[in-house]
Amino acid sequence: MTQRKPAGVGFETWIERQIREAQDRGEFDDLPGAGKPLAGLHEPHDELWWVKEKLRREEGTALPPTLLLRKEAAAAREAAGRARTEAEVRSILAAINARIEDAIRKPMSGPPLNLMPFDVEHVVARWRADRSGG
Structure with missing residues (x-):
């Protein structure tokens, strides 16, 4: 449990002491990135750097569910085009x-979905045509 700040001790002094004691115990050893320079240290100041970094790390999962599903549908169509077998496409x-x-049955939050299920037979026919060079 976190200790309470003793009366009469300034916050800065108390915090610095806790940090020093934790360092002495080795609690900061083996942290990810230890000994490496801070990323973006030489880049211009950006107040929203942490928001952009979070979005980059999470690859857009902050999107509303309907937009995320549209993105997944586009990725599925591309994956179907690269599939090795018809069974994989299906x-x-x-x-x-x-x-x-x-x-469609249980509407999601976000902008309108504007997405219909893929016509499997049409996509498979196109996949076959791409494989045969036609």
């Missing part, structure tokens, strides 16, 4: 179609 489309159908 599996990818079945998974994303199930998510889209669920979102």
Whole structure:
């Protein structure tokens, strides 16, 4: 449990003592990034640097659910185009179609979804044509 600041001791002095004692105990050893320079130290000041970093780390998961599903649908279509087998194409489309159908039945928050399930047979026909060079 965290200790309480003793009366008559300034916050800065008390905090510095706790940090020094933790360093002496080795509690800061082996932290991620230890001994490495701080990222972005030489870049211009940006008040929203932490927001941008969080979005980068989470790869856009801060998007509203409807926009995130649209992004996933686009990625599924690309993955289906790169699939090695027809069964894989069908599996990818079945998974994303199930998510889209669920979102249509139970509306999600965010802008309108404006997304319909993929026509599996159409996508498979296109996949076959791309494989045959036609």
